[in-house]
Amino acid sequence: MTTDRPGVLASVRDDFPRWYQDVLEKAELADNGPVRGTMVIRPYAYAIWERMQAEVDARIKAAGAENVYLPLFIPQSYLEREAEHVEGFSPELAVVTHAGGKELTEPVVVRPTSETVFGEVMAKWVQSHRDLPLLLNQWANVVRWELRPRLFLRTSEFLWQEGHTAHASREDAAAYARRIHLGVYRDFLQEVLAIPALVGVKTRRERFAGAIDTLTCEAMMGDGKALQMATSHELGQNFARAFGITYSDADGVEQTCWTTSWGSSTRMMGGLIMSHGDDRGLQVPPRIAPIQVVVLAVKDDPDVAAATARIAAALTEAGVRVRVDERTNQGFGRRATDWELKGVPVRIEVGPRDVAAGTVTVVRRDRREKAVVAADGVVAAIVETLSALQVEFAASARRRLDERIVDVETLSDARAAAATGFARIPWSVLGEDGERELNEGAVTVRCLQTPDGRIPSGSDAGELVAIVGRSY
Amino acid sequence: MTTDRPGVLASVRDDFPRWYQDVLEKAELADNGPVRGTMVIRPYAYAIWERMQAEVDARIKAAGAENVYLPLFIPQSYLEREAEHVEGFSPELAVVTHAGGKELTEPVVVRPTSETVFGEVMAKWVQSHRDLPLLLNQWANVVRWELRPRLFLRTSEFLWQEGHTAHASREDAAAYARRIHLGVYRDFLQEVLAIPALVGVKTRRERFAGAIDTLTCEAMMGDGKALQMATSHELGQNFARAFGITYSDADGVEQTCWTTSWGSSTRMMGGLIMSHGDDRGLQVPPRIAPIQVVVLAVKDDPDVAAATARIAAALTEAGVRVRVDERTNQGFGRRATDWELKGVPVRIEVGPRDVAAGTVTVVRRDRREKAVVAADGVVAAIVETLSALQVEFAASARRRLDERIVDVETLSDARAAAATGFARIPWSVLGEDGERELNEGAVTVRCLQTPDGRIPSGSDAGELVAIVGRSY
Numbered sequence: 001m002t003t004d005r006p007g008v009l010a011s012v013r014d015d016f017p018r019w020y021q022d023v024l025e026k027a028e029l030a031d032n033g034p035v036r037g038t039m040v041i042r043p044y045a046y047a048i049w050e051r052m053q054a055e056v057d058a059r060i061k062a063a064g065a066e067n068v069y070l071p072l073f074i075p076q077s078y079l080e081r082e083a084e085h086v087e088g089f090s091p092e093l094a095v096v097t098h099a100g101g102k103e104l105t106e107p108v109v110v111r112p113t114s115e116t117v118f119g120e121v122m123a124k125w126v127q128s129h130r131d132l133p134l135l136l137n138q139w140a141n142v143v144r145w146e147l148r149p150r151l152f153l154r155t156s157e158f159l160w161q162e163g164h165t166a167h168a169s170r171e172d173a174a175a176y177a178r179r180i181h182l183g184v185y186r187d188f189l190q191e192v193l194a195i196p197a198l199v200g201v202k203t204r205r206e207r208f209a210g211a212i213d214t215l216t217c218e219a220m221m222g223d224g225k226a227l228q229m230a231t232s233h234e235l236g237q238n239f240a241r242a243f244g245i246t247y248s249d250a251d252g253v254e255q256t257c258w259t260t261s262w263g264s265s266t267r268m269m270g271g272l273i274m275s276h277g278d279d280r281g282l283q284v285p286p287r288i289a290p291i292q293v294v295v296l297a298v299k300d301d302p303d304v305a306a307a308t309a310r311i312a313a314a315l316t317e318a319g320v321r322v323r324v325d326e327r328t329n330q331g332f333g334r335r336a337t338d339w340e341l342k343g344v345p346v347r348i349e350v351g352p353r354d355v356a357a358g359t360v361t362v363v364r365r366d367r368r369e370k371a372v373v374a375a376d377g378v379v380a381a382i383v384e385t386l387s388a389l390q391v392e393f394a395a396s397a398r399r400r401l402d403e404r405i406v407d408v409e410t411l412s413d414a415r416a417a418a419a420t421g422f423a424r425i426p427w428s429v430l431g432e433d434g435e436r437e438l439n440e441g442a443v444t445v446r447c448l449q450t451p452d453g454r455i456p457s458g459s460d461a462g463e464l465v466a467i468v469g470r471s472y
Numbered sequence: 473m474t475t476d477r478p479g480v481l482a483s484v485r486d487d488f489p490r491w492y493q494d495v496l497e498k499a500e501l502a503d504n505g506p507v508r509g510t511m512v513i514r515p516y517a518y519a520i521w522e523r524m525q526a527e528v529d530a531r532i533k534a535a536g537a538e539n540v541y542l543p544l545f546i547p548q549s550y551l552e553r554e555a556e557h558v559e560g561f562s563p564e565l566a567v568v569t570h571a572g573g574k575e576l577t578e579p580v581v582v583r584p585t586s587e588t589v590f591g592e593v594m595a596k597w598v599q600s601h602r603d604l605p606l607l608l609n610q611w612a613n614v615v616r617w618e619l620r621p622r623l624f625l626r627t628s629e630f631l632w633q634e635g636h637t638a639h640a641s642r643e644d645a646a647a648y649a650r651r652i653h654l655g656v657y658r659d660f661l662q663e664v665l666a667i668p669a670l671v672g673v674k675t676r677r678e679r680f681a682g683a684i685d686t687l688t689c690e691a692m693m694g695d696g697k698a699l700q701m702a703t704s705h706e707l708g709q710n711f712a713r714a715f716g717i718t719y720s721d722a723d724g725v726e727q728t729c730w731t732t733s734w735g736s737s738t739r740m741m742g743g744l745i746m747s748h749g750d751d752r753g754l755q756v757p758p759r760i761a762p763i764q765v766v767v768l769a770v771k772d773d774p775d776v777a778a779a780t781a782r783i784a785a786a787l788t789e790a791g792v793r794v795r796v797d798e799r800t801n802q803g804f805g806r807r808a809t810d811w812e813l814k815g816v817p818v819r820i821e822v823g824p825r826d827v828a829a830g831t832v833t834v835v836r837r838d839r840r841e842k843a844v845v846a847a848d849g850v851v852a853a854i855v856e857t858l859s860a861l862q863v864e865f866a867a868s869a870r871r872r873l874d875e876r877i878v879d880v881e882t883l884s885d886a887r888a889a890a891a892t893g894f895a896r897i898p899w900s901v902l903g904e905d906g907e908r909e910l911n912e913g914a915v916t917v918r919c920l921q922t923p924d925g926r927i928p929s930g931s932d933a934g935e936l937v938a939i940v941g942r943s944y
Contacts, residue, residue, distance in 0.1 A: 031596075033545070034547050034589065034592065035543060038544070040541070040542055041540060041541035042540060043538035046538070046539050046540050047539070049541075050539065066515035066519070067522065068512070068514060068515055068518050069521075070505070070512055070513075071505035072510070072582075072613055073505070073507040073510055073566075075507055092572070093570075093571065094570070094572075094580075095569065096567060096569075096582065097567065097568075098565075098569065098579075099617045099628075100563060100564070100566075100619060101562070107570075108566075110544075117505070117506065120506065121503070121512055130801070141544055141612070141613065143545075145573075156571075157545065159541065330602075
């Protein structure tokens, strides 16, 4: 504990896992629920999640998909329909055996995903080629029993969206999966969360069960580890065959659909925290921040209160999300520290001297730099600062990624690099044997991409690069 | 089946329950889920629900409450803490006994409400009088095992919001419950859904277990029956005592809080359907309609396609929610009927003759009146029509309510009136004995209100009026 830090948090460098736990608690983001592995999402974190949902949802709708709601409960027999599916999930399932005061004839499973129910309804809703593409999405809670829970990253219940689509051709399915992956996920992560995302495909070993290709967005956290932020799967005709999703084509001939699925979850909250946080707490990029600016009244004073209200109104008018903090019965330092913990990007301090001088003090959360600004120029200054901050958040995350990713040519160099970040190694050098060897040391291939960082297409197969690292 | 109806639906007058089922199916609103009592909400209905959520949520936020997310699973022991609570719920509970591949030491219950977990977290989050009022809300799915399910009205799983608040005084709690009840629920129902809501308090018999007062919004459906659309409870100090929600006041003395809770659910979808639907299907008031106007291309023709796109763009520009239907490979009559089934308030038909004449045909869904409108005046005409329709939907629902509610002075007249609508009877005439007698014939007191239709306060107790009717 140095005097430079308020001493409430472990430091990012010394103990990242402890720091993460501290931020969750001190910034009032999340608590453990009463049942092991479950989570209470507190108001401030939930407000961030609501903004994440709105941003991702708008992009999903722009890609033409419609939202539905499918039931929480799934008959156990459904999960046996697709063998690979059960294989992947059964130890994670929560099973309801009693309901309505008695034992059920057939136990029901709490959805680990709604995939099987999507299969059912898609088979019903797709009849003709005119029904294609069928583009569906769902926002819901899902349950996968977790023995080593970690809030936001791995919880027994989490919130997510899962999209499921059916197409007439493999090309159309592949193009749509890429459209979602780049236009929804990567765009949201980079533009809104200011998190640079490496895109690529998973290896056969890491691929989703039943998928012919899994696209992923991988981000580097503050400790150099990887977090998988979203995945999009091309399911080929495997899923459609298991559920009988067929259509009659223009000639009346029955054809099997090509399907995709894709998802992102409250895990992105964990990614946000671990991407931008520092020793003083969370840092929220302006575009996702529920509170972009907090206006702090330094003292209980009518002129200060009037100035505070005037500034807040002017900022709100300009479309800035503002919170006024007039809790002058609490210490100013404590309140300032609290807002830093919560990562509000900009703080405006208004005291009697500021009012007298016709100024305010503007403090950027990232650098903790104070600037005295004329009160009548504060709106323009804030709007400019927020827009600059958004760019700088992204640049700073990109800088860390660039600094901690190295090109290597051997497995041992890859392993060494993964201790502090990522390694880039030619897939022709690594291969499936090398991948297995790295796995033994908890280093995994995060994705395969083209040398210039694109999602590979069939023709790129010869010269792929593997991104390897440790992961959450 | 008369030629005036497309013959796809049962008629509202002849068989309302059948008509309701038909609308759900033919307008593609909802299906039964694979587990009995569960529901698949299809895209069009879910889009309406999303708008309901957004409207209700904005009002809740304007009332100062913040959203949280609490876990789906609750330890069984939690529900035993508040005796009255268990009493009310235990036959409805779904219980998870197995998870993670083995039997759980303590079974967990799938939340029938998050009330008990709210109790827990509120006890933690409230310490000082400075933490009050604590105003929380949650949007989530809940499960109450249902033996006689009916889509949207009574399903084993449903979507809802539940608000829970803690206050320093009874007055503050009472005022907040009223603020939510009138400012969120009644306002939303009347202004957005165009459903007149009778407000009042529940009798002791109908009151929520543990509440000292339950406020309700009661609406009349197309068959004259009542649907409870939302309730708000003053819980006194009962709930706070059960969960230890206390605060230290300004003098440092520990005090027990006064709490409220309030909720609304996907049941409102059922209310929307049964309030405005007619023999041709659903009717959606413009303010809640995901599609306010459908622009139908009558024929596959480049000039028609261009005109259609132009009109859609101009309407979108004006803030109207538009869908273009260019499925000219399907019969025009069939498509028009489909959009009537879905209750899109206004249809614009564009054919080659319209294009040549510089006109379009505008059809109001409610009266099925066609009007020829100059293409360059269509935006103004539509904006005006939508605004008129919103008013007329409300007026028409109000007219039905007024026609089917009668003032009576005896129990037998009340019973007779309840066969086709509601009765208003002085509570001093009815009383708890009369209430019990009516109940035997499935007629219930929907609410008690003042003679001029307000929520009673303590001083109104002498002259209350009971609204009685049959209910869903």
